[in-house]
Amino acid sequence: MIPNKHIHINDKNAEHLDANKKKKIINIAFACDNKYARYTGAVICSILKNLSSDKICHFYILSTSISQENKDRFLKLKRFKQCEVFFIKPDESFVQIFKDIKLQEHVKIETFYKFSLPLILPKLDRILFLDSDIVVLEDISPLYESTLEDFCFAAVEDANQRLKIPFGYPDEYIYFNSGVILFNIKQIKNSTYMDRIKTKVKENFDKYKVSDQDMFNDCFYDKIKKLSYKYNLHHTRYGFFNPMNTNDYFASLNKPVIWHFTGPIKPWHTSKDLVYADRFINNLKFYERFADEIYYKILDNDRIISTHSDSFLPYKNKHSGKDFVLLASGPSAKIHTKIDNAIYVGVNKSLLHSIKLDYLFVQDFRAFKNFEEEIFSYECEKFFGICEAVKEFKIPLEYALKSRAKIYYQDTSLTGIPSKFAFDLSKERIGCFENVVFAALQFILYAGAKRIFLVGCDCSNEPYFYAKDDKSDLNPQRIINNYKKFKNFVQFYYPDVEVLSINPVGLKGIFDEY
Structure with a gap:
């Protein structure tokens, strides 16, 4: 028998075992x-x-x-x-x-x-x-x-x-x-x-x-x-x-x-003619970047970690293997028909669509303009993003309480510091990328999506699907570039997740079409 003194186990093992009995x-x-x-x-x-x-x-x-x-x-x-x-x-x-x-x-x-x-x-x-x-x-x-x-x-x-x-x-x-x-x-x-x-x-x-x-x-x-x-x-x-x-x-x-x-001959020697070598190399890159914290960085801010753990941990892989629809407010959403058995995640005023949302993300106080009561009364699970860097964008906490919404903290891309997509939403700020759709997409991945359908994610300044005179003032090309960054993030961290676009203007050639 090999004596137990040769077993080196990481700390607090007994506590971990008790916690994981389920x-x-x-x-x-x-x-x-x-x-x-x-x-x-x-x-x-x-x-x-x-x-x-x-x-x-x-x-x-x-x-x-x-x-x-x-x-x-x-x-x-x-x-x-x-x-x-x-x-x-x-x-x-x-x-x-x-x-x-x-x-x-x-x-x-x-x-x-x-x-x-x-x-x-x-x-x-x-x-x-x-x-x-x-x-x-x-x-x-x-x-x-x-x-x-x-x-x-x-x-x-x-x-x-x-x-x-x-x-x-x-x-x-x-x-x-x-x-x-x-x-x-x-x-x-x-x-x-x-x-x-x-x-x-x-x-x-x-x-x-x-x-x-x-x-x-x-x-x-x-x-x-x-x-x-x-x-x-x-x-x-x-x-x-x-x-x-x-x-x-x-x-x-x-x-x-x-x-x-x-x-x-191993995949780290060469991927030529080795079936599934690309899958091995993808996991190797994932491990090295993750372990070295090049992408993944745990915040030391206790307030953010505490808030995000409460807001997001219950949803980690909650919908593993499910189809998700990201429903944005672009004009192409007007012709969308419901995908059966899919989970719908909307942003801002996409709640005006006839399709009932399961989740709603709002992260810019300007989205509440003349629209507070609709957001307060809408029945679904809500997440409000707090932008601390720009005062006029910051949603008051009392609005989250009144809406029974969970809150999360955005990064500071609007001040010129580059955004990063969050991998562990329970510990990291959510990547802003100048558009609330990216916060919703980070949540969808965290919740365990197998396929993501992009609906109404138009990269244009055309009026939204619900009004003739309300339209985006964002730079379409910058949003397109951010979708490309999102695609790279998915391919690296979630290679088995399929992202499909349904008629959005400007995204042709970035994602597969449905």
């Missing part, structure tokens, strides 16, 4: 050194982006050498989405069991740490181990919840079944890939786990050409349950692969959950 825990482990830490961070981001809202991940990072800087970067991911990150320092004597095994050039000794998981974390029933050269494309929960029966592990058939030949085990057993392994710790505790490993490694270490994977199959070929190809799809780079289950294989090709970049 969500089902998904335990996931990685093994990495400092060089691979950034790639592990990219994989974690791909998991969190796709995770079901009723689940919470506990990530276990296995390493004897990871720096405090990299630990801090991993911990920042807790700001991105609720999760826990634990750091485990395995006993270095554990890898001595494998010291005589020849490693492939692109394989690190840390990969053997995965086999210490049942010894280090015996109180868990199961844990999912993942390599750092994968990208997660769908919710990982069904994989974690796979039925394990009496098997000690679950894994995916490897593309190269010829690798099992040196070990001479019966033909009815297949050879598995070790990049994705679901450990049935509860069952492993009832087996002679370490005895098997020590005996087989001593007998066959010189036969292991694929390092830990050969060892895994040699020791446990009869203890592994086969999973669907979709949970570790790497087979397309092997032209000779002949799947045992062709129906599952082709279904998995159409919708993989995990894509595995096996072999020495």
